[in-house]
Amino acid sequence: MKLPIVCSQCMKDDIENAMPIAAVEFRDDGRYEVACPKGHRAIVFLQQQKFEILFDIGAYAIADGYHREAVSSFTASLERFYEFFIRALMLQKSIDPEVIDAAWRTVAAQSERQLGAFTLLYTLEFGRPPQLLSGPRIAFRNDVVHKGRIPTRPEALEYGQAILEVVRPILRDAQERFPDGIQKMVSRHLSQSHTAADLGQPAATLWITTIISLSVVDASHHSRSLEQAVAGLRRRPA
Numbered sequence: 001m002k003l004p005i006v007c008s009q010c011m012k013d014d015i016e017n018a019m020p021i022a023a024v025e026f027r028d029d030g031r032y033e034v035a036c037p038k039g040h041r042a043i044v045f046l047q048q049q050k051f052e053i054l055f056d057i058g059a060y061a062i063a064d065g066y067h068r069e070a071v072s073s074f075t076a077s078l079e080r081f082y083e084f085f086i087r088a089l090m091l092q093k094s095i096d097p098e099v100i101d102a103a104w105r106t107v108a109a110q111s112e113r114q115l116g117a118f119t120l121l122y123t124l125e126f127g128r129p130p131q132l133l134s135g136p137r138i139a140f141r142n143d144v145v146h147k148g149r150i151p152t153r154p155e156a157l158e159y160g161q162a163i164l165e166v167v168r169p170i171l172r173d174a175q176e177r178f179p180d181g182i183q184k185m186v187s188r189h190l191s192q193s194h195t196a197a198d199l200g201q202p203a204a205t206l207w208i209t210t211i212i213s214l215s216v217v218d219a220s221h222h223s224r225s226l227e228q229a230v231a232g233l234r235r236r237p238a
Protein backbone atom coordinates (compact mmCIF):
# COMPACT_ATOMS: atom_id res chain seq x y z
CA MET A 1 0.00 0.00 0.00
CA LYS A 2 1.54 3.26 -1.14
CA LEU A 3 0.53 6.86 -1.26
CA PRO A 4 0.64 8.76 -4.59
CA ILE A 5 2.21 12.21 -4.20
CA VAL A 6 1.43 15.12 -6.50
CA CYS A 7 3.72 18.17 -6.53
CA SER A 8 1.89 21.25 -5.19
CA GLN A 9 3.95 23.64 -7.34
CA CYS A 10 3.16 21.64 -10.52
CA MET A 11 -0.51 21.67 -9.51
CA LYS A 12 -0.38 25.43 -9.10
CA ASP A 13 1.31 25.79 -12.50
CA ASP A 14 -1.02 23.45 -14.41
CA ILE A 15 -3.68 21.68 -12.40
CA GLU A 16 -5.04 19.79 -15.44
CA ASN A 17 -1.80 17.96 -16.15
CA ALA A 18 -0.29 17.50 -12.71
CA MET A 19 0.39 13.78 -12.28
CA PRO A 20 1.66 11.88 -9.24
CA ILE A 21 5.43 12.18 -9.15
CA ALA A 22 6.00 9.32 -6.72
CA ALA A 23 4.27 6.61 -4.71
CA VAL A 24 5.66 6.53 -1.20
CA GLU A 25 5.44 4.22 1.82
CA PHE A 26 3.19 5.40 4.64
CA ARG A 27 4.99 7.33 7.36
CA ASP A 28 4.26 7.65 11.03
CA ASP A 29 4.47 11.45 11.08
CA GLY A 30 2.13 12.07 8.12
CA ARG A 31 4.74 14.25 6.39
CA TYR A 32 5.94 13.36 2.90
CA GLU A 33 8.70 15.12 1.03
CA VAL A 34 9.56 14.23 -2.53
CA ALA A 35 11.85 15.85 -5.11
CA CYS A 36 9.80 16.75 -8.19
CA PRO A 37 11.46 15.97 -11.58
CA LYS A 38 10.89 19.65 -12.48
CA GLY A 39 13.13 20.71 -9.62
CA HIS A 40 10.44 21.61 -7.09
CA ARG A 41 10.45 20.32 -3.56
CA ALA A 42 7.07 18.75 -2.88
CA ILE A 43 5.94 18.67 0.73
CA VAL A 44 2.65 16.95 1.42
CA PHE A 45 0.77 16.42 4.67
CA LEU A 46 -1.69 13.58 4.91
CA GLN A 47 -4.87 14.63 6.66
CA GLN A 48 -6.07 11.19 7.74
CA GLN A 49 -5.74 10.18 11.36
CA LYS A 50 -3.71 7.20 12.48
CA PHE A 51 -6.77 5.02 13.11
CA GLU A 52 -8.05 5.66 9.58
CA ILE A 53 -4.71 4.73 7.98
CA LEU A 54 -4.09 1.69 10.18
CA PHE A 55 -7.45 0.16 9.31
CA ASP A 56 -6.71 0.55 5.59
CA ILE A 57 -3.26 -1.01 6.09
CA GLY A 58 -5.09 -4.00 7.63
CA ALA A 59 -7.42 -4.23 4.63
CA TYR A 60 -4.48 -4.12 2.22
CA ALA A 61 -2.77 -6.83 4.27
CA ILE A 62 -5.80 -9.10 3.71
CA ALA A 63 -5.76 -8.28 0.00
CA ASP A 64 -2.08 -9.28 -0.04
CA GLY A 65 -2.61 -12.47 2.01
CA TYR A 66 -0.98 -11.32 5.25
CA HIS A 67 -3.72 -12.23 7.70
CA ARG A 68 -1.74 -12.02 10.95
CA GLU A 69 -0.55 -8.55 9.97
CA ALA A 70 -4.13 -7.59 9.16
CA VAL A 71 -5.32 -8.59 12.66
CA SER A 72 -2.45 -6.65 14.19
CA SER A 73 -3.20 -3.49 12.16
CA PHE A 74 -6.95 -3.66 12.87
CA THR A 75 -6.15 -3.95 16.58
CA ALA A 76 -3.82 -0.94 16.43
CA SER A 77 -6.50 1.01 14.54
CA LEU A 78 -9.05 0.33 17.29
CA GLU A 79 -6.62 1.38 20.02
CA ARG A 80 -5.76 4.62 18.24
CA PHE A 81 -9.46 5.22 17.66
CA TYR A 82 -10.08 5.07 21.41
CA GLU A 83 -7.31 7.63 21.88
CA PHE A 84 -8.81 9.84 19.18
CA PHE A 85 -12.23 9.69 20.86
CA ILE A 86 -10.82 10.60 24.27
CA ARG A 87 -8.73 13.49 22.96
CA ALA A 88 -11.53 14.90 20.75
CA LEU A 89 -13.98 14.77 23.66
CA MET A 90 -11.56 16.63 25.92
CA LEU A 91 -10.82 19.24 23.23
CA GLN A 92 -14.57 19.75 22.83
CA LYS A 93 -14.69 20.54 26.53
CA SER A 94 -11.97 23.16 26.01
CA ILE A 95 -9.28 21.27 27.89
CA ASP A 96 -5.88 22.64 26.93
CA PRO A 97 -4.00 20.33 24.48
CA GLU A 98 -0.90 20.32 26.71
CA VAL A 99 -3.04 19.26 29.67
CA ILE A 100 -4.51 16.44 27.57
CA ASP A 101 -0.99 15.34 26.58
CA ALA A 102 0.07 15.30 30.22
CA ALA A 103 -2.96 13.22 31.21
CA TRP A 104 -2.46 10.87 28.27
CA ARG A 105 1.13 10.16 29.33
CA THR A 106 -0.20 8.38 32.41
CA VAL A 107 -2.04 5.84 30.23
CA ALA A 108 0.14 5.92 27.10
CA ALA A 109 2.12 2.75 27.80
CA GLN A 110 -0.83 0.47 28.58
CA SER A 111 -3.70 -0.16 26.21
CA GLU A 112 -5.83 -1.67 29.03
CA ARG A 113 -5.71 1.67 30.86
CA GLN A 114 -6.72 3.46 27.67
CA LEU A 115 -9.65 1.10 27.19
CA GLY A 116 -10.73 1.77 30.78
CA ALA A 117 -10.54 5.51 30.27
CA PHE A 118 -12.47 5.26 27.02
CA THR A 119 -15.21 3.07 28.50
CA LEU A 120 -15.85 5.39 31.43
CA LEU A 121 -15.63 8.65 29.45
CA TYR A 122 -18.01 7.27 26.83
CA THR A 123 -20.46 6.23 29.56
CA LEU A 124 -20.19 9.64 31.22
CA GLU A 125 -20.92 11.39 27.93
CA PHE A 126 -23.68 9.17 26.52
CA GLY A 127 -25.25 7.69 29.64
CA ARG A 128 -24.67 4.11 28.49
CA PRO A 129 -21.58 1.92 28.18
CA PRO A 130 -20.06 1.58 24.69
CA GLN A 131 -20.41 -1.55 22.59
CA LEU A 132 -16.90 -3.06 22.81
CA LEU A 133 -15.18 -5.99 21.15
CA SER A 134 -16.65 -9.29 22.42
CA GLY A 135 -14.71 -11.69 24.67
CA PRO A 136 -14.16 -14.36 21.98
CA ARG A 137 -12.80 -11.72 19.58
CA ILE A 138 -10.40 -10.47 22.25
CA ALA A 139 -9.25 -14.06 22.89
CA PHE A 140 -8.76 -14.53 19.14
CA ARG A 141 -6.74 -11.32 18.90
CA ASN A 142 -4.53 -12.35 21.83
CA ASP A 143 -3.90 -15.75 20.22
CA VAL A 144 -2.86 -14.05 17.00
CA VAL A 145 -0.88 -11.13 18.38
CA HIS A 146 0.74 -12.79 21.41
CA LYS A 147 0.74 -16.53 20.70
CA GLY A 148 1.66 -16.62 17.04
CA ARG A 149 -1.63 -18.04 15.78
CA ILE A 150 -1.86 -17.78 11.99
CA PRO A 151 -5.43 -16.81 11.11
CA THR A 152 -7.22 -17.74 7.89
CA ARG A 153 -8.54 -15.08 5.53
CA PRO A 154 -12.17 -15.56 6.73
CA GLU A 155 -11.00 -15.20 10.35
CA ALA A 156 -9.10 -12.00 9.58
CA LEU A 157 -12.10 -10.62 7.67
CA GLU A 158 -14.47 -11.53 10.49
CA TYR A 159 -12.22 -9.86 13.05
CA GLY A 160 -11.83 -6.70 10.93
CA GLN A 161 -15.59 -6.61 10.39
CA ALA A 162 -16.11 -6.79 14.17
CA ILE A 163 -13.75 -3.81 14.60
CA LEU A 164 -15.70 -1.87 11.96
CA GLU A 165 -18.91 -2.60 13.83
CA VAL A 166 -17.38 -1.28 17.05
CA VAL A 167 -15.87 1.87 15.52
CA ARG A 168 -18.60 3.03 13.14
CA PRO A 169 -21.41 3.73 15.64
CA ILE A 170 -19.03 5.31 18.17
CA LEU A 171 -17.56 7.52 15.45
CA ARG A 172 -21.09 8.62 14.49
CA ASP A 173 -21.85 9.38 18.15
CA ALA A 174 -18.65 11.41 18.39
CA GLN A 175 -19.29 13.34 15.17
CA GLU A 176 -22.75 14.30 16.37
CA ARG A 177 -21.77 15.15 19.93
CA PHE A 178 -18.36 16.78 19.59
CA PRO A 179 -17.73 18.05 16.04
CA ASP A 180 -15.54 20.93 17.25
CA GLY A 181 -13.27 18.59 19.18
CA ILE A 182 -12.90 16.42 16.08
CA GLN A 183 -12.11 19.45 13.92
CA LYS A 184 -9.45 20.52 16.44
CA MET A 185 -7.95 17.01 16.28
CA VAL A 186 -7.70 17.24 12.49
CA SER A 187 -6.05 20.69 12.64
CA ARG A 188 -3.71 19.61 15.39
CA HIS A 189 -2.71 16.46 13.49
CA LEU A 190 -1.78 18.57 10.45
CA SER A 191 0.13 21.17 12.43
CA GLN A 192 2.05 18.47 14.32
CA SER A 193 3.16 16.98 10.98
CA HIS A 194 4.91 20.27 10.11
CA THR A 195 8.56 20.68 10.97
CA ALA A 196 9.89 24.13 11.91
CA ALA A 197 11.55 24.39 8.48
CA ASP A 198 8.21 23.84 6.70
CA LEU A 199 6.77 27.17 7.82
CA GLY A 200 6.36 29.45 4.83
CA GLN A 201 7.21 26.64 2.36
CA PRO A 202 4.67 25.68 -0.30
CA ALA A 203 2.95 22.55 0.92
CA ALA A 204 -0.20 20.63 0.16
CA THR A 205 -2.66 18.72 2.29
CA LEU A 206 -3.51 15.33 0.88
CA TRP A 207 -6.83 13.66 1.56
CA ILE A 208 -7.48 10.01 0.81
CA THR A 209 -10.64 7.94 1.07
CA THR A 210 -10.19 5.37 3.81
CA ILE A 211 -12.57 2.58 4.84
CA ILE A 212 -13.07 4.09 8.29
CA SER A 213 -13.31 7.77 7.45
CA LEU A 214 -13.95 11.00 9.31
CA SER A 215 -14.40 12.87 6.05
CA VAL A 216 -16.54 10.73 3.73
CA VAL A 217 -20.16 11.90 3.97
CA ASP A 218 -21.82 9.30 1.71
CA ALA A 219 -23.75 6.95 4.03
CA SER A 220 -23.32 3.92 1.76
CA HIS A 221 -19.54 4.15 2.29
CA HIS A 222 -20.10 3.54 6.00
CA SER A 223 -22.33 0.52 5.51
CA ARG A 224 -20.03 -1.43 3.21
CA SER A 225 -18.70 -4.65 4.68
CA LEU A 226 -14.96 -5.13 5.06
CA GLU A 227 -15.12 -7.90 2.48
CA GLN A 228 -16.69 -5.49 -0.04
CA ALA A 229 -14.11 -2.84 0.85
CA VAL A 230 -11.21 -5.28 0.36
CA ALA A 231 -12.66 -6.37 -3.00
CA GLY A 232 -12.86 -2.72 -4.05
CA LEU A 233 -9.31 -1.75 -3.11
CA ARG A 234 -7.54 -0.26 -6.03
CA ARG A 235 -3.93 -1.22 -6.31
CA ARG A 236 -1.94 1.94 -6.01
CA PRO A 237 1.08 2.29 -8.30
CA ALA A 238 4.16 0.45 -7.01
Ligand SMILES: [Zn+2]
Binds near residue numbers: 008010037040042
Ligand atom coordinates in the same frame (compact mmCIF):
# COMPACT_ATOMS: atom_id res chain seq x y z
ZN1 LIG B 1 6.74 19.98 -9.41
